[in-house]
Amino acid sequence: MLVLNCSIKLLTLEKMLKSHFPESLKAETDNLDHYTNAYAVFYKDFRAYQQLLEEHDVINWDQVFQIQGLQNEVCDVSNAVANxxxxxxxxxxxxAVQFSPHSALPDTNALKGSSPRLTYLNTADADLLNRTWSRGGNEQCLRYIVKLISCFPSVCVRDDKGNPVSWSLTDQFATMCHGYTLPEHRRKGYSQLVALTLARKLRSQGFPCQGNVLDDNTASISLLKNVRAEFLPCRFHRLILTPAAFSG
Known part of the structure; x- marks a missing residue:
């Protein structure tokens, strides 16, 4: 096997591969889909991150996209380059929160029958999740949720009609997200059960058990404290960047 170390030859090879890549295997992109057009950031030197942003062909600046990270400079550097x-x-x-490996699951005896039932989400549930998510309610989010359900672990409680009443799923960065219980099914312990079950499932598959919560979401913060989740000293930052062509 020939190993290429020359940067010019590597660039030439990249161009050749791109030009001959089958159209049928190319992923469709949506320039308005900041859910999928997403970048997770970690760096040892924020100047290296800034240089990366300023490099050509690293980020597609012609589409709406998001950047997320746990370091404070993510905001300042991203803002400066975006401006x-x-x-x-x-x-x-x-x-930013992390679930403890020592949190015990609540009693699940009541969920061992046919209803209510502890199970997982399927793509038929995506419309409900899209309508109930504060970040959702649009076509891009619906497609995104379908992908998350199809590819990553999830947990839900279903009622006697088989409809999900409480759930949580995992995003492409192995972060637990969209934990939600329908209003008429709250105060039954479902949210805690779903969160801890998903955390245990993620841990068993080698994923971290992490999440994030808004400062004013007192109900979720109370739940996290009850299950002894660890509130990390850092913050989780999400920036959604929009080109002028799509603003208005």
């Missing part, structure tokens, strides 16, 4: 490129930036900051 230089005339992109709008929407920042949301969360408490």
């Amino acid at each position: 230089s490129k005339q992109l709008g930036v929407k920042l949301t900051s969360f408490k």
Whole structure:
């Protein structure tokens, strides 16, 4: 096997592969889909991160996308580069949490019958999740949720008609997200059961058990404290960047 070490030859090979890649295998992209157009950031030197943003062909600045990370400079550096490129930036900051491996599951005897039932989500549930998610309610989010359900672990409680009443799923960065219980089914312990069951499932498959919560989401913060989740000293930051062509 020939090993290429020359940067010029590597670039030439990359261009050849791109030009001959089968159209049927190319993923469709949506320039408005910031759910899928997403980048997770970690760096040892924020200057290296800034240089990476300023490099050509690293990020597609012509589409709406998100950047997320746990380091404070993510916000300042991303904002500075985005402003230089005339992109709008929407920042949301969360408490970062990690589930304890020692949290015990609540009593599940009541869920061993046919109803209610502890199980997992399927793609037929995506419309309900899209309608109930504060970040959802649009076509891009619906497609995104379908992908998450299809590819990553999830947990839900279903009622006697088989409909999900409480759930949580995992995103592409192995973060637990969209934990939700329908209002008429709250105060039954479902949220705690779903969160801990999903955390245990993730841990058994080698994933971290992490999540994030808004500062004003007092119900979720109370639940996390009850299950002895660890609130990390860092913050979770999500920036949604929008080119001028899509703002308005």
